[in-house]
Amino acid sequence: TYQAGVLAYQQVKEDYPDFDLRIVDSQNASLGMALMAREAIQMKADGFSLDEIEERIQFMVKHVVSLFTVQDLNYLAEGGRLSKSSAFLGGLLNIHPLLEVVDGKLEPKEKLRGRKKVLNRMYKRLELEAKNIEKQTILIVHTNETETVKEMKDHLHDTLKPANIIDYPIGAVISAHTGMGTIGIFYMNDYE
The missing domain is CATH 3.30.1180.10 (Hypothetical Protein Tm841; Chain: A;domain 3)
Known part of the structure; x- marks a missing residue:
């Protein structure tokens, strides 16, 4: 869940303060989340920044x-x-x-x-x-x-x-x- 992701990120951040990760609440289920994950993976492979990927995924949530x-x-x-x-x-x-x-x-x-x-x-x-x-x-x-x-x-x-x-x-x-x-x-x- 989104909350579990936030908690895990907070724990990781304590040990690795420079670690940059974005957590997005997909507001979706099943392959709705998969569409977003596929897009994020492709964008990362294409060299987009984390900010650009997050912006795109937030758009997709809607x-x-x-x-x-x-x-x-x-x-x-x-x-x-x-x-x-x-x-x-x-x-x-x-x-x-x-x-x-x-x-x-x-x-x-x-x-x-x-x-x-x-x-x-x-x-x-x-x-x-x-x-x-x-x-x-x-x-x-x-x-x-x-x-x-x-x-x-x-x-x-x-x-x-x-x-x-x-x-x-x-x-x-x-x-x-x-x-x-x-x-x-x-x-x-x-x-x-």
Whole structure:
């Protein structure tokens, strides 16, 4: 967490007073943080100063969009993010939530009927919001959804033509809270 990073930095600073490090609260999760880390690593390799890297990452904190959907609402109910009755009814009605990380918190944005509709809404958000998509790397995270991810990548390559699309499996900790069938997509709504 951000607080743990601050505490660790303070301890290191006691022994190494000249050590310069910047800690940024990503206000994000999963591959939203990875987009920022990838950018910082590339900027460092390209010779940018620590101040320039920090400024860029602070910009990204405000502009990284992290969208998720889950297949099984019962996992959200077990984690306390949804009532058990809502999970039951949502399952009966084939409801798929569109979730977004906003200011570090996972918020429900929409409830759509059917997996295809929620994925199409993710595409539409990406299409409407992503600036300079042809320069961006889009990240996709999933719980063993290789077929769906292949379809997503094909669709995005054919329609929006981002610079790159990379997919990663969700780790065990997050997938234990979201269940199989979870998919997330990460991009920037402003890209310089």
